[in-house]
Amino acid sequence: MYVGGDWVASDSRALIEVENPATEEIIASVPDGTAEDARMALEAAHRAQPAWAALPAIARGRLVAKLAGAVSAQAEDLARIVTLEQGKPLAQARGEIGAVVTFLTYAAESARRIEGDIVAADNPDEEIQIRRHPYGVVVGLTAWNYPAALAARKLGPALVAGNSFVLLAHEITPLSGLALARLAHQVGLPAGVFNVVTGRGPVVGQAMVESPLSGLVTMTGSTRAGREIYRAGAEGLKVIRLELGGKAPFIVMQDADIDAAVAAAVTARFTNCGQICTCNERMYLHRDIADAFLEKFVAAARALTIGDPLGAVDLGPKVSGAERDKVARIVARARAAGAEVLLEGGPLTDGRHARGHWYAPTVLEVSDNASPVLREEVFGPAVAALRVDSFEAAVAHANDTSYGLSAYLFTRNARDLARAPRLLKFGELYLNRSNGEAVQGFHTGWGHSGLGGEDGKYGFDGYLRKQTTYLNWG
Template structure:
């Protein structure tokens, strides 16, 4: 079959081309090119930003409750087309159909939560130093914002960014990952259907070094919200500095899953498996490595191997637990790191290759993999894997785990399994990390706050604090004598 052509959406219009550079979009399960989309020119990027700038003031002047009506309408349309978007996510990104349906639901929750937040935007009034005066702090939008998406949640990340941006009176130009642009293009059909004013949301497509840089470095852009790698975040940080644009950067993480000697081993095993192999390990807060106390390491490892052996890998459109990795480039890198770690002395106890069988000859498949006898200096510990590989390191108690955790810069999240409440309370104070999952598997609630420390990011998303990221403070000294 011929690939379906998708288009970008700028200022309420579909940008169609008969010539220009096309991006092929492959189905990760088969390697088949099922879609194509033309990259945006720098002139089109400029047009999108100018359209957002033109639309911004009128959008800002709408009461938040009126802006919310558009967001609710978008959420309703998503709900109507849930199965369509879920299957699109499976084809484009490779997650299982169950995970894809959950992503659509999550996107709806992001959008509706922020729509509801429109009536909860607060300023402040403080006493003046003089009579007949008032000191007030108002919250105002930045103006034109840019949303840069990662590939692992092509739809949810759109909802996560446009929800708080629009409810607070900002406009936004979105750029999906060049690996997963199809869902974003389909989402813009909903934008069109609900009659969102032209320019409030536009979508462009391209690579970070040209289209991404043009968005980040443009003086029209007042705030950039980006989800992606630390290296990409550092480039955006530098580019945004030219105009001192605001930043919300959610960057790479390498979450340790810490199991202390008093942990409930069975619960820890279940959580470790779910938290590693969800979305084929392609989640920034995934369990990337296990630090397990040497006193319980053998029991934990034996049970974990049995649990992971039960993971069903296969066609993500069917009833399975894990689909393929996104890209052949990522797959090659993952395999190289695994076998480099074996050469360093680690023991490959499960997986470490493409699954057997005709169904796995094409596409980006990799077995759920476990490595033991891993040392902190080994490659699987030093590099973010973003794939279905779990290295296990033996530790000597809480202090050792804390030392290994705090010496890292990719401080996004960590897991801690223990029944010792003193250590739990200490970890809150002592772990230099954005999120701690205490006796809890991977999760992300809309009302929470998703942020990293150190090189894992600036600012954050979700909840009331996520809404605040899209607002500036304006101070008013008013004399009315």
């Protein structure tokens, strides 16, 4: 692990094996960290933070920009690491590393955007000043679906804001975080400013969240894990930022550009084998165009190639056998409840897919919004469609969920486009386009999809706390 500027073993000397999900081969072993390892990393970050915060923000930004340059120079090697440990096709892994560079660069550019306010006072000879300060030590807990990008998304703004950072690299995909630490060391990031611990969330993560040394906890992962972190931080009244699961509705109305909607729906469902929190998870299709849409969507899904993610394919494996089996269980329950199978995909276990965690695209049609496949987050290459008679019916079905991360709408109706942001109860809307956030936007979830958010000026501001000073000149 990378702690205090040094590479160290775990206190326990136990190891976690890292599997290639395409072959089931063990490609590396990393320390199975302990609560004591978490304590050492937090203490190293705590010691380093005051001197780091004392640097001018522009100096911190230059070092983060230097890290972005190092990532860019090593992009191909980093992309291969992502593919080998996570399973996404290499072309998509290259895109993820490009996002790492973008996140770090944008954060570096934000160094001159740390601003305060002077507001009018009630008393004579007085000035009210509102300043922004770092929290101190930021703990980053990341998911396995984008192990490099999610780490950089949090690391960049946290560091530029003047915090030190401790990353718990997810136990399934820890190699990307360690590779980022290696580059941070090479570019001269001060010891202790960035630390990477490996291990399991219920042990290392909980210790980090509960520690009095952590000032802010930012996590991307499942809603279940988010609840556990929220509980763990409650006793210490921790500032918690959570980006959690989603169940994105994909609404296509009768006046939509069907070809554009199909292309977007395929991309938003099957990229990264459906393992994206903003994925197209359930489709609501106006009855007038449902047959045409589904015919084209099924044909496009059937044409997707599945295989070695280091090659030119559309889909790699699911990240683990457990994740593959979860998708199969949800689909089986939907079929038992009456879902019609439009494309029979499912687990692949023969021939060149005999090893690895493969799941072929599956498309269902259901007649009830209560179907399990429309209620539970699938997070894989299976999706169901439900026919609707109106925009209002589609919105009602879309909002009938505890999740509130993202939603899609395809229509040419100006009135429906204008009122969609008021009616759809989600933090992120994609209107007539597929998914993919801009770094200057704000990625945030409502409801059980999270608290706080990332990206843009609002995400950056989340790594700073405010202080009010009443300055009397008398």
